[in-house]
Amino acid sequence: MQPTSNQDDFLRLIDQNKGAIIKVSSLYTRRKEEKDDLFQEIIIQLWKAWPNFKGQSKVSTWLYRIALNTAISGLRKKKTDIIYIDGQDFPHITDSDDHREKEEKLKSLYDAIQQLPEIDRAIVLLYLEDKSYEEMEDILGINQGTLRVKMNRAKEKIKKTIQTMAYGT
Amino acid sequence: MELDNLKTIWQQQGSENAPLDIQPLLKKNSNGPVAKMKRNLRHELTVVIVTYGLASIYFFIAEEGLLSSLGWVYVILGLLFVYYFIRKYRLLNSMECMSCQVKANLSRQVTVLEKYVRWYEIAGTAIIPLFAMYTFWFLVPKVRYMNGKPELNNYALFWIVGTILLSILFYYLNRWYVKKLYGNHIKKLKLMLEQMDDQ
Numbered sequence A: 001m002q003p004t005s006n007q008d009d010f011l012r013l014i015d016q017n018k019g020a021i022i023k024v025s026s027l028y029t030r031r032k033e034e035k036d037d038l039f040q041e042i043i044i045q046l047w048k049a050w051p052n053f054k055g056q057s058k059v060s061t062w063l064y065r066i067a068l069n070t071a072i073s074g075l076r077k078k079k080t081d082i083i084y085i086d087g088q089d090f091p092h093i094t095d096s097d098d099h100r101e102k103e104e105k106l107k108s109l110y111d112a113i114q115q116l117p118e119i120d121r122a123i124v125l126l127y128l129e130d131k132s133y134e135e136m137e138d139i140l141g142i143n144q145g146t147l148r149v150k151m152n153r154a155k156e157k158i159k160k161t162i163q164t165m166a167y168g169t
Numbered sequence B: 001m002e003l004d005n006l007k008t009i010w011q012q013q014g015s016e017n018a019p020l021d022i023q024p025l026l027k028k029n030s031n032g033p034v035a036k037m038k039r040n041l042r043h044e045l046t047v048v049i050v051t052y053g054l055a056s057i058y059f060f061i062a063e064e065g066l067l068s069s070l071g072w073v074y075v076i077l078g079l080l081f082v083y084y085f086i087r088k089y090r091l092l093n094s095m096e097c098m099s100c101q102v103k104a105n106l107s108r109q110v111t112v113l114e115k116y117v118r119w120y121e122i123a124g125t126a127i128i129p130l131f132a133m134y135t136f137w138f139l140v141p142k143v144r145y146m147n148g149k150p151e152l153n154n155y156a157l158f159w160i161v162g163t164i165l166l167s168i169l170f171y172y173l174n175r176w177y178v179k180k181l182y183g184n185h186i187k188k189l190k191l192m193l194e195q196m197d198d199q
Helices: A005-029 A032-052 A061-074 A099-114 A118-128 A132-139 A144-167 B001-013 B021-029 B032-067 B066-093 B102-146 B154-195
Strands: none
Touching: A005 A032, A005 A061, A005 A099, A005 A118, A005 B021, A032 A132, A032 B021, A061 A118, A061 A132, A061 B066, A061 B102, A099 A118, A099 A144, A099 B001, A118 A132, A118 A144, A118 B001, A118 B154, A132 A144, A132 B102, B032 B066, B066 B102, B102 B154
């Protein structure tokens, strides 16, 4: 058991970064219970790694590495049936007047990203989180040139998927 | 709809779907693949220690110590199992580096998991000659001797041929089983590593 002040620091860190953990959980699962399990597993892995975090890298880099490693390399059962997430299963828009329209767009975005391979999903997530290519390289271990190529390709795929979902073409 | 236009919407997402109280989660055990494998290994080790311990105690005591050589065989087999489990546990401990870069972690998992699988295959096959040795050289002669039956003819030849055939059979059975357990996962990890390099 780690000291309470250490635990308090950790809980504060999680509180500040809950959103990022939810986004990772939502991108790598389709069902509500799977998402909750993944969220919980990420918290456990972060807590296990917390005593060894000495600030060698940025907190966000450390957090995304653990969250993505947990999501990507987990041996979860393969679900072959495609279930589109409903409004309850992804993070909601906050502080916005036209939130309904925005939530629709967000839902389409989640659906489109989930159709990408696991690694591309991580790249898109970090891009949307406004991470620099340098930090993306630091998190994923993929060189920046490859990241840029992959990102451009993912953008095209997402655009096409959203168009197909919207207009059926 | 361009991805860049959706960036703002993405960043406006809240975190109200997260559990309100994180603290209870810190007391829970991991359900990750490596944690599960470690838990299974600990259960297997407990079963081996209990059954082999009881068997060896029985053979040391039974028939006024006449079967004590069988008791020693169980002690040795039990120790070999313990070594096997420790080796597997060490491999599992080195399998994950969650705070490493994703690519490095995947690469490490593939390397260690392949070692783990090889060790599984080798140990699974090696167990057959060990048990054949135990059965043919210790158990059967002892039981026959105690029942007043004569020694068998061509015993060594029968033992060698039987052991070789059983070892071959178990090698392939073991390979099939290990592939069923870990094959798809290794394939998936390798595919993701390829995706990372692929432009």
